[in-house]
Amino acid sequence: MAIRQDNSCTIEAIERIGEDYFRIAFSPRVPFGSRPGQFVMVRVSSGVDPLLRRPFSIHRVTAEGNFEILFRVVGRGTGLLSKMSVGDEVDVLAPLGTGFGEGGVRPLIVGGGIGVAPLLYLAEHYISEGKRPKLLLGGRSDRDLLCHDDFACLAVPSAYSTEDGTLGETGLVTELIKRELEPLDAAQRDEVSVHACGPVPMLAAVARLCVGYGVYCEVSLESHMACGVGACLGCIVKSIDDKNLRVCKDGPVFDATLIEWF
């Protein structure tokens, strides 16, 4: 008899954070192990419209085997998800993709906007490994900077930037990175690694900066996806040697120096 993967999950909690952001906790019927940086594909309707699953980073996992996603409502799928209720059954493929790498002794965790979603899990993981992560988070305004309390609970040192100056430094998160890396000598830079998630222009800028400083950098990319398992070839990014990489299977986390940025 064939193996049947049971993907059903029950919604344990839904929390609205600010205007457009939501956090949902799921308990999977069949527990699974995961790494920070991996993602899930959520079926947002039991019918065929909207048809495709929606990808979300794993935001946090609990000791009981529950997991959370943190998302922004941007369209129909995320809108449907935000209106679900505690107790609802949802079909979720998980865990998918690669995760973040080991990182240096002093990992710099860099997020832009909703790109913070996988970073809490990552910070928890690095702390459990005895590392000293630091968070650099940027966004348009203070409303787009999420999870400070959660990072504060972990006692992760953090710095913030907003484009409108409503929180932290006025400007882009790349300025925060410069401030961190500039004073370090070569030996100190060897201990640092950068792990970034956010919009592509931000990631490209972060990647360029890190190359300049000679600091290892990995990025978590997004792409429109159909299958999430490497079969449809709908989610390609080009590598510097013009190979096709699948964001869902070869990523979503990539060594930034492998990506052909533009």
Next chain:
Amino acid sequence: MSEESKTTTTTTPNVDISVELGSLKLKNPLIAASGTFGYAHEFKDQMDPSVYGGISVKGLSLQPRTGNPMPRIVETPSGMLNAIGLENVGVDAFIRHKMGYLRTLDTVIIANFFGNTVEEYGECAAKLDGVEGIGALEMNISCPNVKAGGIAFGTDPVLATEVIKKVKSKSTLPLIVKLSPNVTDIRVMVRAAEQAGADIISLVNTFTGMAVDLDRRRPVLANVTGGLSGPAIKPLALRMVMEAVETATIPVIGLGGIVTSRDALEFLCLGASAVQVGTANFVNPTAALDILTGMKQYLAGLGVEKLSDFIGTFSR
């Protein structure tokens, strides 16, 4: 991860759902549609690929292809458009690196392939012929013939005849000819394929469509147009499969928008000897298992013991 997961064995009624399409025998009528199931190993964490009666692999060409620029896919109401551009590892790498895993599966491996000239089709078929573990060929004729000004082989009965004859002369494997639905009268293409020597016909491939990004007033897909698949095309596919079954004397494989067991049974009652499941694999990786279970239950409910007694029982 499958070790950790709970496995449920479903008790299903005992209905004989094996099918025979000429010399091609399948343990059940479900085939994974080309391009929607990769080379099967991609799905092995989600389901057992041997659930399928057959697996048609991602379309192969003589040389590897890198495909179209991004974006390549977009969701549409109850469907999706794709313009992958037939990216694939190439026939040689397929035989060397992908057949090893495929041979371990308890299912019929169908090598889907295409070319841009008659010669390319012929050479590709010759390479696949005789490879251990390949049970049938499926030629995708929805591709442009670069030597005939880019007209798709599958839209011109003369071009189709020539290319099918070429492939037939290069291989002794059962030959499935996969038709393009982007034609005025599918019956013309069905007749041409049958007369040229096709053993089996499969239809439909995707319908050419497009999506507009209104705010940018530009196409969504980098390729401008793409192929529409999924539940949105099922009524169009049913009509064409009905016409094909009424026209052909060789077996017909039906596909287009199948998600549930009832969808599959609709094609089978029309007279399709087997069906393919495409886009549904993305939405629900265990679609094949769910369809088979539902199909057996439905047939048992009717008191039908053999699927072959149900196939073609539709009447106007």
